[in-house]
Amino acid sequence: MSQPVDSAVSAVRTYIAQHRAAFLDDLSAWLRIPSVSARPDHASDVRRSADWLAARLGETGFPTAEVWRTPGAPAVYAEWPSADPDAPTVLVYGHHDVQPAAREDGWDSEPFEPVVRGDRLYARGAADDKGQVFFHTLGVRAHLATTGRTTPAVHLKLLIEGEEESGSPHFRALVEQHADRLAADAVIVSDTGMWSEDTPTVCTGMRGLAECEIRLYGPDQDIHSGSFGGAVPNPATAAARLVAALHDEHARVAIPGFYDGVVELTDRERALFTELPFDEREWLRTAKSRGTLGEAGYTTLERIWARPTAEVNGIGGGYQGPGSKTIIPSSAMVKLSFRLVAGQDPEHVREAVRAWVPEQLPEGIRCEISFSPATRPCLTPLDHPALQSVVRAMGRAFEKPVRFTREGGSGPAADLQDVLGAPVLFLGISVPSDGWHAPNEKVELDLLLKGVETSAYLWSDLAEHWRHAP
Amino acid sequence: MSQPVDSAVSAVRTYIAQHRAAFLDDLSAWLRIPSVSARPDHASDVRRSADWLAARLGETGFPTAEVWRTPGAPAVYAEWPSADPDAPTVLVYGHHDVQPAAREDGWDSEPFEPVVRGDRLYARGAADDKGQVFFHTLGVRAHLATTGRTTPAVHLKLLIEGEEESGSPHFRALVEQHADRLAADAVIVSDTGMWSEDTPTVCTGMRGLAECEIRLYGPDQDIHSGSFGGAVPNPATAAARLVAALHDEHARVAIPGFYDGVVELTDRERALFTELPFDEREWLRTAKSRGTLGEAGYTTLERIWARPTAEVNGIGGGYQGPGSKTIIPSSAMVKLSFRLVAGQDPEHVREAVRAWVPEQLPEGIRCEISFSPATRPCLTPLDHPALQSVVRAMGRAFEKPVRFTREGGSGPAADLQDVLGAPVLFLGISVPSDGWHAPNEKVELDLLLKGVETSAYLWSDLAEHWRHAP
Known part of the structure; x- marks a missing residue:
């Protein structure tokens, strides 16, 4: 990398180090709100979580930060236009509701009392998905502070829903209702993970x-x-x-x-999957299973991601x-x-x-x-310029080659793709050991800050390499 | 039929009419005991049912009426020797336990609150098998009262088990243990049904x-x-x-x-099956089903009885x-x-x-x-003299020709056949619509009383036409 890049990296890291403590304090305050969307007795907590986030996004600098009511739990919408009218528009998707959690399920500490042990922050929602939504707030501040900008390099929008853990029953209608305001050139979903602590990856599709x-x-x-x-x-x-x-x-x-x-897998995609350090025996342990069984002619990763x-x-x-x-x-x-x-x-x-x-x-x-209502699959072309930006931003933050994965599960991202007609990209820093939906959910602090850093680089990279297609 | 027979019939019917109400009251009292052998929480009810029956048989006149413990649910044994030492010995088999039943399964009334609606008595166990065990109590009283006897014409034994609906896990051991006391020239199983209200039949085998x-x-x-x-x-x-x-x-x-x-069906057996007024459409209504499906090359009756x-x-x-x-x-x-x-x-x-x-x-x-413990199949020769007695007794009661069937269901009768070396005959008055194992199980009161009547004739006929084979 050239010298100017290095100094930008250094500036971003310095900024993040300076604001690390306040960032974690803020995130912890949010994690203390038990926004369990599946439990009616937590409905007021979910509303409180939305109000808290909207206020926090306002303080971050978003000129627009609103709570959007739905027939169920509210979503949060925020918007920060770029001074450059021709900049691309990027919509970040995440969710502020969490899975149910109780100490007696096997937690070592109170699930809604965030605690740092070692290099990890333990709390329900630490990884799924509050931590991964929140890294963008410090990310955009770092982006502005280190580039001397007063507005982001892209038109930045955030849609953080409140019912993802309940099957997003009102999400599609919400997106359809606000399709004009949500219009974007690309959607960035920050609600997935990466391969492992050592192998940063970008997910290119969900089933x-x-x-x-x-x-x-x-x-x-x-x-x-x-x-x-x-x-x-x-x-x-x-x-x-x-x-x-x-x-x-x-x-x-x-x-x-x-x-x-x-859409059949291309030879290139199959080759990219083989670059991942996949150990089938280890994977079987994760699957708690004793054998593999699946469509003839495909590997396990192909079976769970692309078939x-x-x-x-x-x-x-x-x-x-x-x-x-x-x-x-x-x-x-x-x-x-x-x-x-x-x-x-x-x-x-x-x-x-x-x-x-x-x-x-x-x-x-x-x-x-x-x-039941169906969810569409989504897939981002490997050569999409916005995907390349995500890969570069992640590569700078992690200082490692970024590999490609897909996601076997399904999510409401596809609704954004359908309704907004925009490609969906995935930027997540969670790792399989984070324990989504399980006791002792945590986020690796190091990876969380790499997420901040990736977010800080991403907006300039997108604006530089990709323009709004009118 | 000759005149003396007619007067005997008339006497039996008069006797039954006089004792009908008390008989039904007693049966209802027994049906109120939820003797569900499959459910451990009903174990005390099954014991209560055995105690009740033993006491009732004692009141009926059986000099011996005992509760026989098993490692599971208890059986009831009763014995009433004939004054004629050369009379044949007949062992009646039935069971006092019932299938599980709950109002919410689709019952129109409480399954353990017997109720008469029209000519039917509704309760779990009404037909399977308490009703069919119980008709012998009034049957033997009618036999004695109308023949002026003080003891039955045959050595009469009853073995009423408590685990039939649970696969009779301890039945064989119980029979083996008491083989001497249970010794009989024939076993009469009252735990089956007949063809229909209009076609009395004798069953010649069970699966x-x-x-x-x-x-x-x-x-x-x-x-x-x-x-x-x-x-x-x-x-x-x-x-x-x-x-x-x-x-x-x-x-x-x-x-x-x-x-x-x-053992494949003989041509004679296949021909006897065709004498039955079998209407497949009507049978499907009884089966509450919309189509037949079974082994190729066999009729429906052959499929359910002999395959x-x-x-x-x-x-x-x-x-x-x-x-x-x-x-x-x-x-x-x-x-x-x-x-x-x-x-x-x-x-x-x-x-x-x-x-x-x-x-x-x-x-x-x-x-x-x-x-689960298995039950063996059994099959009675069509020309057995005791089988002929059952056919005659039933013919008098029903005043109709008696046809032959088999039973698709299973019972521990085969253990009696094995251990006691005695042929097994079947005397049952239940009809397919009685709803065994189903909600709204019932017994037709008219048929129940024909069962009493058959029982009343049977003992004299057996003693007259068949002697103990020493």
Whole structure:
């Protein structure tokens, strides 16, 4: 790197070091608010969290910082226009609500009493997602202070929702309602992680999600398996045969049309995945599993990141209590979730499932299929200039090569992509050991400050290498 | 029929009419005891039921009426020797325990609050099996009162067990322990049904039963289906594939060795089945089902009476509550029951299942298989003299030709056959609509009283036409 870059790095680091203590104090104050969106008794805490964040963003310098009400928990919106009218517009997405947490779940300290032990800050939300939202506040201050600017190099917008941990039920409507104000050239999602402490990575896509519940009905009530067994269709058997028919002998999803439109992995992407220090045995420990099983012809990472899947989340029918009950059950139920990848249309998948299910059933078994709202997949092209900016900014902060990952899970980022028509990028510094949704959630302080630093570099880099496409 | 027979019939009917109300009151008192053997929290009720019955049999006149303890639920034994030492000995078998039942399962009234609506008595156990055990108490009183006897025409023994609905785990040992006292020339099982209200029938055989619970284990805890989906084996999927593999495309059980030893139907038996007024559409209504499905090459009656089967009684795994939960579940469970026919050895079937299950599972899925104690199948020769007595007694009571059926269900009768070396006959008055094991179980009062009447005729007929074979 050239000398001017080094001095910029040095200036940013000095600025961050000077403001580190106040930054952590502020973050801790926010973490003390138990903004658990899934629990109605915490609704006022979620509102308090939104108010706190809006006020804090105002103090940071955002000329606009508002709480946006929804029929559920409120979101926070903030906007800081660049003095350069031609600068690109970037929308940062995160969430201020958290998962439930209680000391007795196995926490070593109170989940809503942030505490630093060693190089880690422990609290519910430290990594998911308050810490990762908050690093942008010091990031943008460092950006301004070290570049001598009074406004960011890009038009900066923040949308921090309050229902992510509850499935974002009102998020899409909120985005649609405010689509004009949210308009952006790119969305940066700070609600994911990176490969590990030693391997900074940028995520380039998330899988989508289509979920359904299939109820199968046989006899009008449970009937005696001795009197009738062997002569009428059993809905539990039908459910099992349906699930068994989901995959072919290559563990490919066997529903006709399911793979329609799937964007196949390129050789370059497959090669990039192999650059990651992946240890399958270690991964199996994380998965708490004893074997791998998946679509033939793909590696484990390809299977979880880049291939669509069908999984049974729940199955039930008949007698499940202790002992036995010799019945043919009257009904059975299967909950399926389909992870989708770029190119797949959730509506098309639904139609494929709707057409396929009845064909699997014997005469005498009726079915009802109900779908939950779907989440679309998203994928950022590797050569997108904004993605390159994220990679450069992260590389400067971490002083290491930045690799590429994808995310097997699904998130509301896809709604931003759909409604705003903007590509989605991911900037996260959390690591797998941070314990999202688990007791003793923490954030690595070193990585958190690398997040601040990345944010500080990112806005100038974006403005320099990428212009608003009118 | 000759005049003396008619007067005997008339006397029996008069006697029954006089004692009907008290008989139903007593039966209702017994039905109020929720003797659910499958539920440990009802253990004291099962004991109470045994005590109640022993006391009631004593009041009926049985010189011996004892509660027989077992390591599980107690049985009741009663004995009333004939004054004629050369009379044959008949052992009546039934059970005093019942299936679980709760109002919320779909009962129109409390399952353990017997209620008469129209010509039916509704309660758990009304037909299976308290009602059918109890008709013998009034039957033997009518036999004595109308023949002027002080002891029955046969040596009468009753063995009413308390664990039939739990697979009779201690029954065989109990029979072996008391084999001397239980010694009989024939066993009459009153725990089956007849064809219909209009077609009295005698059952000539029951299927056996082997039951197992298979638990499949995948990840050590539920894991995120986004992060891991498509790459590790899912135990719910494995359970479904196991169940789907149970049957081949001809609906034959696909477990190697399952059919070993099966006694095939004779042409005469197949012809007798066709004498029954079988209306498949009507039968489907009884089965509360919308289609038939079973082993290719057999009629519905042959499938349920004379062919072995495999049924899923329960399946469960993962999230079954409202909404969705995107997990790969850590475990899944399947409860299977196999109905067995004459010639099949339950132990051989168990071994076949034990060998087959692990072969169906992918690497990374562990299984545990636990079997409940099995029940052997049994089959009575059509020309047995005691069977002919049952047919005649039933014919007098019902005033109709008596046809032959088999029973698709299973009972511990086969243990009596094995241990006592006595043929097993079946005398039951329940009809398919009685709802065994289902909500709103009932017994038709008219048929219940025909059961009393049959019992009243049977003992004289047996003593007259059949002698003890020393």
